Amino acid sequence: MTGANVHGTITIGGITYDMSGRGYHDHNWGEWLFDDPQWNWAQVSVPEENVSLVLGDVIIPPARNIMMTFKYNGTTIIIFDEIDLRYTSYEFDPITSKLYPDEYHVTGNSDEYRINVTINVIKNVPLQRSFPGALPE
Numbered sequence: 001m002t003g004a005n006v007h008g009t010i011t012i013g014g015i016t017y018d019m020s021g022r023g024y025h026d027h028n029w030g031e032w033l034f035d036d037p038q039w040n041w042a043q044v045s046v047p048e049e050n051v052s053l054v055l056g057d058v059i060i061p062p063a064r065n066i067m068m069t070f071k072y073n074g075t076t077i078i079i080f081d082e083i084d085l086r087y088t089s090y091e092f093d094p095i096t097s098k099l100y101p102d103e104y105h106v107t108g109n110s111d112e113y114r115i116n117v118t119i120n121v122i123k124n125v126p127l128q129r130s131f132p133g134a135l136p137e
Helices: none
Strands: 004-012 015-027 038-046 051-060 063-072 075-079 083-093 098-109 114-120
Touching: 004 114, 051 114, 063 083, 063 098, 063 114
Parallel strands: none
Antiparallel strands: 004 015, 015 038, 038 051, 051 063, 063 075, 083 098, 098 114
């Protein structure tokens, strides 16, 4: 969902910061060709607080690639290893008749930092794609 109003908290060094700003989240769970990858992508930025977070999860069976980047006060933390992403709740979409994850929790570790993020989907906007018909013989 592009240009969404987002709200959450981030705890750094024992201090919890309240974050409200503009964010972006999308995932392609639903009606897709069987060989299409699945992904979750989320980002939030609060420029006046000098904070941004980007999270990407790309699933192309059997592989899965997850990355997380967090920037705070000029320090950029990029994590590709030691990331644990767990879908913790699903909702049923009556338009596509599919389940989609509506909450997931992510932890990531770098040499100096540990990041914990919980993402809740507030609104689902399904995209439907018609499948192509049979090719002529």
